[in-house]
Amino acid sequence: MQSNLPNLHLGIIMDGNGRWATARGLPRGKGHEAGVSAIRPIVEAAPDHGIGTLTLYAFSSDNWRRPETEVAGLMALMQGYLGDETSAFARQGIRLSVVGRRDRIGPKLARLIARSEAETAKGQRLHLRIAFDYSARERLLAAAREGHGAMTERAFARLVTGDGAPDLDLLLRTGGEKRLSDFLLWESAYAELFFTGRMWPDFSPADLAGVMREFSRRQRRFGGLAGPAAAAPGLTRAA
Numbered sequence: 001m002q003s004n005l006p007n008l009h010l011g012i013i014m015d016g017n018g019r020w021a022t023a024r025g026l027p028r029g030k031g032h033e034a035g036v037s038a039i040r041p042i043v044e045a046a047p048d049h050g051i052g053t054l055t056l057y058a059f060s061s062d063n064w065r066r067p068e069t070e071v072a073g074l075m076a077l078m079q080g081y082l083g084d085e086t087s088a089f090a091r092q093g094i095r096l097s098v099v100g101r102r103d104r105i106g107p108k109l110a111r112l113i114a115r116s117e118a119e120t121a122k123g124q125r126l127h128l129r130i131a132f133d134y135s136a137r138e139r140l141l142a143a144a145r146e147g148h149g150a151m152t153e154r155a156f157a158r159l160v161t162g163d164g165a166p167d168l169d170l171l172l173r174t175g176g177e178k179r180l181s182d183f184l185l186w187e188s189a190y191a192e193l194f195f196t197g198r199m200w201p202d203f204s205p206a207d208l209a210g211v212m213r214e215f216s217r218r219q220r221r222f223g224g225l226a227g228p229a230a231a232a233p234g235l236t237r238a239a
């Protein structure tokens, strides 16, 4: 990553694959395939925008409610994605992590995830996190169950994120809906929210550049005041 850029965390709810396919008279699975293809250009563009951590919502814990064939298709796509991309990630300095439950996705996929994470563990250019069988509420509950004694905010955040990922700076949802759908609830406390009607398979690096331009115009106050009246850094909340 270029060192003069901020180390931003962008989270994306990649919504709209199904509608993208239906609008073209295609089965929903084709929309998910197109959704997978839309990921690489965004991953490649992210570091140039100062994004150091990118978390993509690929399968929520509530997605198990979808028809069995669609769920099986998403599992197969995840398997194919890791198989296709892992060695390129290792070459490109991309560290891959998968956040979410591992106990329901099947041993083969769980092994593949562990292998991809190990092979890319040294990546410094971008931390790509795929949220898979992920539920933010479940993460919060798991952290509450693990935590005991004098819990600090920082220690709790470490338990919630699972890997110590930083707070979210931007949360983007494609597909026109305006909700969080149990994604990174703790991490979004001060995230800037972006909603676009663009369906995920159509979302391009030019769209990402537009989001980042708008982000640079937003004033982030973290509950304080802007400008000279703002509190000195020493007065900001210690985590």
Ligand code: FPP
Pocket (backbone or CB within 6 Å): 014, 015, 016, 017, 018, 019, 020, 032, 033, 035, 036, 057, 058, 059, 063, 074, 077, 078, 079, 081, 130, 175, 200
């Ligand atoms: C939402 O589309 C999409 C998802 C279920 C998550 C995103 C999944 C992908 C981009 C493909 C899988 C990714 C990997 C890495 C394997 P939707 O089906 O809810 O669309 P709709 O709202 O138009 O029906």
